[in-house]
Amino acid sequence: MNEYDSDRIIDLIKINGYEKTLHSDQADCYIINTCHIREKATEKVFHDIGRVKKKFRNRKKPILIISGCVAQAEGDILIQKEKYIDAVIGPQSYQNINEIIKNIENRNIRTESTEFDVVQKFDSLNKIKKLSNKISSYLTIQEGCDKFCKFCVVPYTRGPEYSRGFEEIINEAEVLVSKGAKEIVLLGQNVNAYSNNKKKLSDIIYKLDEIKNLKRIRFTTSHPIDMTDDLIEAFKYSSKLMPFLHLPVQSGSSKILKLMNRKHTVNYYYDIINKLKKANPSMKFSSDFIIGYPGETKEDFNETIRLMSKIKFINTYSFIFSPRPGTPASKLKSVDKNQALIRLQEFQKLSEKIKYNYKNELLGKTVRVLVENRLKNQNKYFGKDEFSNSVIIESTRDLTGLEIDIKVSKINTNTLFGKYDKKKDEYEAA
Ligand code: SAM
Ligand code: SF4
Numbered sequence: 001m002n003e004y005d006s007d008r009i010i011d012l013i014k015i016n017g018y019e020k021t022l023h024s025d026q027a028d029c030y031i032i033n034t035c036h037i038r039e040k041a042t043e044k045v046f047h048d049i050g051r052v053k054k055k056f057r058n059r060k061k062p063i064l065i066i067s068g069c070v071a072q073a074e075g076d077i078l079i080q081k082e083k084y085i086d087a088v089i090g091p092q093s094y095q096n097i098n099e100i101i102k103n104i105e106n107r108n109i110r111t112e113s114t115e116f117d118v119v120q121k122f123d124s125l126n127k128i129k130k131l132s133n134k135i136s137s138y139l140t141i142q143e144g145c146d147k148f149c150k151f152c153v154v155p156y157t158r159g160p161e162y163s164r165g166f167e168e169i170i171n172e173a174e175v176l177v178s179k180g181a182k183e184i185v186l187l188g189q190n191v192n193a194y195s196n197n198k199k200k201l202s203d204i205i206y207k208l209d210e211i212k213n214l215k216r217i218r219f220t221t222s223h224p225i226d227m228t229d230d231l232i233e234a235f236k237y238s239s240k241l242m243p244f245l246h247l248p249v250q251s252g253s254s255k256i257l258k259l260m261n262r263k264h265t266v267n268y269y270y271d272i273i274n275k276l277k278k279a280n281p282s283m284k285f286s287s288d289f290i291i292g293y294p295g296e297t298k299e300d301f302n303e304t305i306r307l308m309s310k311i312k313f314i315n316t317y318s319f320i321f322s323p324r325p326g327t328p329a330s331k332l333k334s335v336d337k338n339q340a341l342i343r344l345q346e347f348q349k350l351s352e353k354i355k356y357n358y359k360n361e362l363l364g365k366t367v368r369v370l371v372e373n374r375l376k377n378q379n380k381y382f383g384k385d386e387f388s389n390s391v392i393i394e395s396t397r398d399l400t401g402l403e404i405d406i407k408v409s410k411i412n413t414n415t416l417f418g419k420y421d422k423k424k425d426e427y428e429a430a
């Protein structure tokens with residue numbers, strides 16, 4: 001979502017005469033768009049500021065703006081502590097960025113803008129031109145969260161759940177496709193909780209199916225409790241929805257899920273996975289895990305290992321529990337740090353093994369790849385297969401934007417490799 005927000009910020013500041021530069025040492029203005037989900041977020045910001053200061057030692061100071069969730073959660077502290085910062089802007093108020101920059105340019109006014117005006121934000125964003133021309137483009141349809149998992153800062157930094165209007169989403173998708181997007185990734189902190197005027201996420205998916213030059217649809221991040229039957233069926237009936245879902249589970253222990261206020265049990269999660277596989281037998285899954293949540297015993301952790309072994313997620317994101325300021329779980333007694341680290345390592349070792357075995361089975365098989373871009377100065381292209389596996393393709397021909405079949409000739413844990421077969425020449429024109 002920060003990537004989507006950063007692109008929109010670039011669209012906005014263009015109106016003011018600014019543009020993104022690849023030469024950061026010559027920038028007139030720095031915008032550091034931040035994430036607050038886990039520890040060290042604020043330290044990272046201070047580090048980044050240190051780097052900017054170093055670059056501009058003995059030179060005119062650039063404008064420095066901190067945006068995103070760290071600005072929302074700790075903006076007052078940042079601006080007090082670090083005089084080099086000109087403004088802090090929360091994720092729901094960046095539509096004001098041009099006015100803020102003008103105030104800094106003209107009158108050197110320092111600003112803290114952290115209102116939750118999400119309706120006004122999207123109203124303003126709808127009026128500006130989208131400049132992004134990425135083959136795979138993000139599209140935010142929903143923001144914020146009302147679920148209040150006990151470990152999570154999102155409800156405090158992104159605010160309450162808000163779903164954008166159906167028509168404005170479809171319009172934005174059409175603009176993205178007209179600019180060259182072949183894949184749209186629908187975004188939301190709780191994307192499958194999308195609800196606006198009786199329209200649901202499945203309605204958006206079926207409507208996007210009708211856009212001619214769009215080839216692929218994905219959505220992220222989903223909460224298991226909002227995987228309704230109509231959405232599960234979309235994996236069967238939509239012609240463009242990819243057979244892959246990121247569905248965070250957090251833990252394999254129902255006791256821990258309850259302590260986290262996750263609102264689902266492990267059995268409920270298995271039921272959803274089974275329904276999805278029934279709807280589309282080729283479905284694959286990835287997930288998020290929090291290891292060492294307060295109260296997690298060795299037996300709870302073993303249940304997480306069991307879940308991992310059973311579902312065989314083809315990708316996982318796992319983190320040790322990180323107490324976030326202001327969340328209920330931050331006040332709970334932590335699991336011993338060393339224990340948590342040992343468990344994380346065991347979990348990640350298993351996850352890597354599953355991932356490697358899965359990729360190994362793909363050796364010699366053909367995968368369908370949407371090619372996103374060329375690797376710098378090489379005759380190699382980067383793309384993703386239907387299950388979001390990264391694929392590197394050797395080719396002397398420009399493959400950008402094409403959807404092609406590639407035979408996997410080499411693998412590692414994170415990537416599939418193959419060559420573009422010129423003789424086959426069965427690619428579809430961009
Ligand atoms: N809304 C999604 C869901 O409900 O699953 C997750 C969104 S959250 C921004 C992304 C991931 O960060 C979570 O799935 C969780 O695994 C991780 N995360 C969030 N808060 C955390 C914390 N305090 N400590 C460790 N990991 C955390
Ligand atoms: Fe955070 Fe996701 Fe829980 Fe919302 S549902 S509080 S975003 S983890």
